[in-house]
Structure formats: structure tokens, C-alpha cells
Amino acid sequence: MGCLLGRDGTVEMVLVGDARSLYIPELPKGREARWRLRGLRLVHTHLHGEPLTQDDLMDLVFLRLDCVAAVQVDRQGGATWLHVAHLVPGAGEKTDRAWEILPPMLCSQQSVDFEELVRSLDEELERNRQLFSTSDGRDRALLIGVTDGSRERAEASLDEMAELARAAGIDVVGRVVQRVREINPKYLIGKGKLGEIMIQALRHGVDLLIFDRELNPSQVRALTDTTELRVIDRTQLILDIFAQRAKSREGKIQVEMAQLRYLMPRLNVRDDALSRLTGGIGARGPGETKLEIDRRRIKDRLAQLERELKAIRKNRQERRRRRNKNEIPVVSIVGYTNAGKSTLLNALTKSDVPVADQYFATLDPTSRRLRFPRDFEVIVTDTVGFIHDLPRELLDAFAATLEELHDADVLLHVVDISNPRFEEHIEAVRAILKKLNLHTKPELLVFNKMDLVSPEFGKTVADRYGGILISAIDRSTLSRLITALEERVEMVCFGENRISA
Ligand SMILES: Nc1nc2c(ncn2[C@@H]2O[C@H](COP(=O)(O)OP(=O)(O)OP(=O)(O)O)[C@@H](O)[C@H]2O)c(=O)[nH]1
Ligand SMILES: [Mg+2]
Numbered sequence: 001m002g003c004l005l006g007r008d009g010t011v012e013m014v015l016v017g018d019a020r021s022l023y024i025p026e027l028p029k030g031r032e033a034r035w036r037l038r039g040l041r042l043v044h045t046h047l048h049g050e051p052l053t054q055d056d057l058m059d060l061v062f063l064r065l066d067c068v069a070a071v072q073v074d075r076q077g078g079a080t081w082l083h084v085a086h087l088v089p090g091a092g093e094k095t096d097r098a099w100e101i102l103p104p105m106l107c108s109q110q111s112v113d114f115e116e117l118v119r120s121l122d123e124e125l126e127r128n129r130q131l132f133s134t135s136d137g138r139d140r141a142l143l144i145g146v147t148d149g150s151r152e153r154a155e156a157s158l159d160e161m162a163e164l165a166r167a168a169g170i171d172v173v174g175r176v177v178q179r180v181r182e183i184n185p186k187y188l189i190g191k192g193k194l195g196e197i198m199i200q201a202l203r204h205g206v207d208l209l210i211f212d213r214e215l216n217p218s219q220v221r222a223l224t225d226t227t228e229l230r231v232i233d234r235t236q237l238i239l240d241i242f243a244q245r246a247k248s249r250e251g252k253i254q255v256e257m258a259q260l261r262y263l264m265p266r267l268n269v270r271d272d273a274l275s276r277l278t279g280g281i282g283a284r285g286p287g288e289t290k291l292e293i294d295r296r297r298i299k300d301r302l303a304q305l306e307r308e309l310k311a312i313r314k315n316r317q318e319r320r321r322r323r324n325k326n327e328i329p330v331v332s333i334v335g336y337t338n339a340g341k342s343t344l345l346n347a348l349t350k351s352d353v354p355v356a357d358q359y360f361a362t363l364d365p366t367s368r369r370l371r372f373p374r375d376f377e378v379i380v381t382d383t384v385g386f387i388h389d390l391p392r393e394l395l396d397a398f399a400a401t402l403e404e405l406h407d408a409d410v411l412l413h414v415v416d417i418s419n420p421r422f423e424e425h426i427e428a429v430r431a432i433l434k435k436l437n438l439h440t441k442p443e444l445l446v447f448n449k450m451d452l453v454s455p456e457f458g459k460t461v462a463d464r465y466g467g468i469l470i471s472a473i474d475r476s477t478l479s480r481l482i483t484a485l486e487e488r489v490e491m492v493c494f495g496e497n498r499i500s501a
Contacts, residue, residue, distance in 0.1 A: 002044025007066070007118065012040060019047050021055065027063060035129040037087070037121060041066040041114075045073045051083045052101060054192075060085055061098050061195040062226060066118050071107060079107040086117060089202045090124045098199035125202070132205020141165060141208040142200060143175040146188045151179055154212070156421060160387075161212050161234065163338075167359040168241045173204040186222050188213065198227055210237055217266045235262060235391040241360050242394065248364045250312045250400070253305050258397035260298050260305075313400055320407060329378045329493040330407050331370070331485065334433070335414035336425035337385030340448040342366075343472040344414055345382040348482070353382060360385060365401055372486045381408070388428035395435065402436055409492050410485070411443045417461060417469075418452035426465075442492050446481060448472050 002022045004013040015022045022044055042056075042065050052070050060068040067086040071079045085101045105111060132140060143161050147154040154177045165172045176197055178189045187194055188211065200206065208230045209223065215233040223231045232240075239259050246252040333341045337359045346353055349368035354361060365383040372378070383401060395402075405411070413429060415422050426445075433439045445467035450458045451474065462469040468484055471477045 002042055004040045004042055007039055007115075015044070024059060024063065035125050036064075037066045037118065037125065038064045039066065041069065043069045043071065045079075046070045046083075047073055051104065052085050057085060057099055058191060058195055060087060061198055066121070067114070081105070082107045082110050084112055086121060087199070087202075089121060089128065089199070098195060128202065128205055139170045139208045140173050140204065140206050141170050141210050142197060142204075142206050143172055143210050143212065144189070144197065145175070145177040145212045146183060147177070147179055148181065148183060149179075151177060154179070157212050161210060161237070163359050164234070164237050164241065165210060168237055168244065170208065170210075173206060174200055176200070186219070187226065188215070188219060188223075194223075194226060198229075201227065201229055208232065210234070220266075234389075235393070238360075238387070238391055238394065242363065245360055245363045250309065250316075251363050253309050253312070254397040254401065257302060257305050257309075258391070258393040260302055261393045261396070262391070264295065264298055309400065316400075316404075320404070328369075329376075329409045329489050330381060331378050331410045331412055331489065332381045332383065332405050332408035333412045333414055334383070334405065334429060335385060336416065336419075336422075336429055337361075337387050339385065339414040339416040339425070340472045341382050341385060341414050344412070344446070344448065344470075345380055347472050347475050347478060349380055359387070365404055372482065372489075374486060374490075378409075378485075378489055380412075381405075386429045386432045388424065388431075390432060395432070399436075405436065405438055405441075408438075408441060410488050411438070411441045412446055412485070413443050414446050414448050414472075415467070416449050417447040417458060418449040422447075422461075442488060444468070444485060444488055446470055450477065 001017065002015040003011050004015070004024075006012050015024060017023060024042070027038065027040070040063075042059060042063075044056075046053075049072055050070075052068065056068050056070060059065060064087070067084055069085075070083045072081040072083070074080050081104045083101070083104050085099045087098060088100050102112065143158050143165065145154040145158045145161075158175050158177065162172050162175070176189075176193065178193050180190065184190060189197075197209065201209075206229065209227065209232075211231065211233045213233060214235060215223070215231065220231050220233075223229075239255070239262060242255045243259065246255045333345055335341050338357070338361070342353050342355045342362050345351060345366065345368060346355065349370045351366075351368045353366050353368075362382060363384050365381055367379050367381045370378050370380050381404060383404065384398060411433070413426075415426055419425060430439065433441075445465050447458065447462050447465075447467050447469045449471060450469045451471040458469045461467070468481050469477075470481050
């Protein structure tokens, strides 16, 4: 049997289990509860002479108990040894251990000053809260990778997640990778690992867990229930970046549509999963709507956005039609996010579109004119960058923006050669082009940021792929590209004329 005792020793609950275990029902939660202990300690009997078990320690962590105590009982039912453990929540603790187990003591001579112990734990937690309640209101997050593949891949994927988090204005305070033989469908990760995460969250003031995997609504629910932290996945993180970046009306509409489409299938869950999904990050919609609306209203809203988008698109089509009539060839810059597409547009056309060392700096498409030495003009367009596994909702929503790519006569595929994973990036971009049915377009591969790699490496790679090596921040490196582009455009657009002339 066991009791849950309040701070003053009042018996709050009596629990009766079997010889091996006790079942603790769900306990009420308070506000801001994560910075406080539960105010309850569990004192229970162990009948087989065993010290504190893994389950006891998990209860301590997951329920944030003041402490957990096991009383060993002899054959006559007399209390013998007492085992006590408490959390170790202090910020910057060296130890990875979430708890401290006190040396066993005899029940008859127990010497723990419980009030003193709880006071010092509370003080530590309060210090943490003050330390981490930053005034800038930035989220503090842990990145969590769960994989049944290699650790190296999972780490690389988390590197990219860290970049995404940075772009979203989130402080990443740590990462956890767990390799599992089989993914646990409920929490994705093992219970022990989850306990570790919770204690890290206490120590580092984490309020957000970002999973490098798509989470289904019941997983979000199980994870938030257990950890009392906000939980999002990669798709939501990317949606959030887009929501923060969208400037044009069209961009804003597209992002809001993507967010609503992401939410829709998640509204089936009975409980208040919606408010979890929209709590804070992921909810920074560009539109006026608070997303706390039901399915019906989401559908209405989607229809309305669709209509608005249609009107905008009509304008765009008009512009395109006029442009096509003028028959100016179009060169579209595509590539992985942060490859240097906007920088290249600026360098080629002496423009000044914003550039940033950040994922998804560009959202809205831009077009500029470029006059070639042989005296003809092309239109160069720059658009949103790609990323591997671009969320389907976004790809759908941005179909209109990306539609412009169908007008392109030549695709300028920019690759950041200084990124160790550039080959995967090329594949990811090509996969998206294929999805958009653009893979048959003439493509010129451009390896950018040559200034960041050795000349030998740059040359080897460019030769291997038949690409052109440039540094978009150094105009003097662009002459070969301009010549090659000129030739390619002439071949694609004026090839027949030439032959007939
Ligand atoms: N060292 C170096 N940095 C470069 C070069 N080209 C671009 N950059 C930098 O790379 C970062 C990203 O450049 P952007 O032009 O914004 O990249 P983008 O492909 O438009 O990125 P998104 O719009 O975010 O998808 C910026 O900090 C640039 O200054 C280059 O040739 N060498
Ligand atoms: Mg850009």
C-alpha cells in the first residue's frame, strides 16, 4: 500500500496495490506547474526487500513528486529499511541523473529533514524559473531525434532542425537522439528517455520539444500530457517560419492555407488537441484568424482564401501573359534553401533583394531583367528555397508561386558546395522538381560559395556534375556562368531561328 502525503503530512490519498506494484491515478495539475514540485510525496511499502525500483523513480520524475519513499516490511508487517529519492533539478547540474537516492536508513531512526529538503528543491526550481524566464519571450527548445537508422544521419538531420529553429527565432538548448529498434507508437521514444528529457527541461528552462518526425495527434497528446511541455514536429516548425516570413498578401494566404490544412485532419481527436497544436509556436499565423475555430469554420475560411487567391492569381496570369507575349526568355533560380539564390539574383542583375544567412529568407518570388553581352534580355526569377521532405501542405499551398517555374526556359539550379550534404541537397531539389513536373526543363547546375572550399575540391565536383563553379558574392567569378547561360538560353529559345537563319 502507499500514501500520498501533502507538505504538512496530511494523507491526501491512500493507494492499495498488489504485492508488486501500485497504481497512481491521474493527479490534478496546477498552472505554471512545471516550475514547482507536486506538493505530494509518495510513501509506499515494498514487500520483497527490494530498494527503490525503476518504476518508483519514473513516478518521481513524471509526477514531479516531492520525493518517493519505499518502506521495506518484514514478515510480521513491521517497517524496517527506508529508501528515499528526490529530484535533482538544479540548473547546470553536472550529473545526468535526474534523481538522488539517499543512503538507506532504518525507519525507526530516519533522519531526513523533509521540510528542509523540499525547501531547497523549491528554491532551486524557482532559481531556474527566474533564470530562464527571459524577457524576450523566445522559446527554449530541445530537439529530439528518434531513429531506427544510423545515429550519424539522425544527428545530421538535427543539425538542419537547429537551423530551422534558429530561423524561427527559437533558442535550442540541447538535443536528444534515441536509436530504437522499433519506434514506440505511443511516445515515439522510451519512457526512460522521456524522463531524461523532462529533467533536462527542468534544468534548462525548456518549454518546447521539437520532434524531428511527423507526430500524429495522439502522440502529441500523449507527449504533452506526460511532459506538460509544448510539443511540435518538423512540419509545424517549417510552417511557423513561413508564417513569420510571409510579406505579400499572396504569401500570407498561402501560408494560412497550409496551416489550416495541417490542422484539419488533427481536429478529429476528441480532446483539446487543437489548443495544444495552436498553443504558441505554430499558431503565429499571418492572418487575422486565431485558429481556434472548428472544422466547419476552417473549411469556410479555406474557401474564402481560395477565392482571394484566385483573384490574385488572375492578376499574375495577366502579367505572365503579357510577359510571354513579349517573348522575353525566363531563367528561374531554384535550389536548396540558403544556397545563395537571392545573392546570385542580385549579382547577376545588380539588384538588392534581401539576403540572409538563414533558412527560408525568401518567400515571395522576385523577377529582374538581365541584359547579356550579346545584347538580348532575359528575366531572372528568384523564389522560395527547397528543403528535403518539404511538408506536403506547403508544397500544395505554394503551387501557385511555384507555377511560375513552368514559364522558365532554363532552370538555374544553385548548390551550396560548402555544405557537407550538398549531394543530398541536389537530390532533394530534383525530387521536388519532379513532383512539380519540372524535371524535364533544361537545367544548369551552379556550384556556389566556391570561396569556402579548396579550388581542387571545387573543380573535381564541378567536373563530375558538369556544373559551373561560382561565388555569388564575387562578381568576378560569374563570367563563365553568364556565357554558359547565354548559350543555353539561345539554344533553348532561339535555336530554331538560328538554324533557319
Ligand atoms: N561565402 C559565401 N557566402 C555566400 C555566397 N553566396 C551567398 N552567400 C551567403 O549565403 C547566405 C544565404 O544567401 P541567400 O542568397 O539569402 O540564399 P537563398 O538561397 O536565397 O536562401 P533562402 O532564400 O533562404 O532560401 C547569405 O548569408 C549570403 O551572404 C558565396 O558565394 N560565398
Ligand atoms: Mg533567398
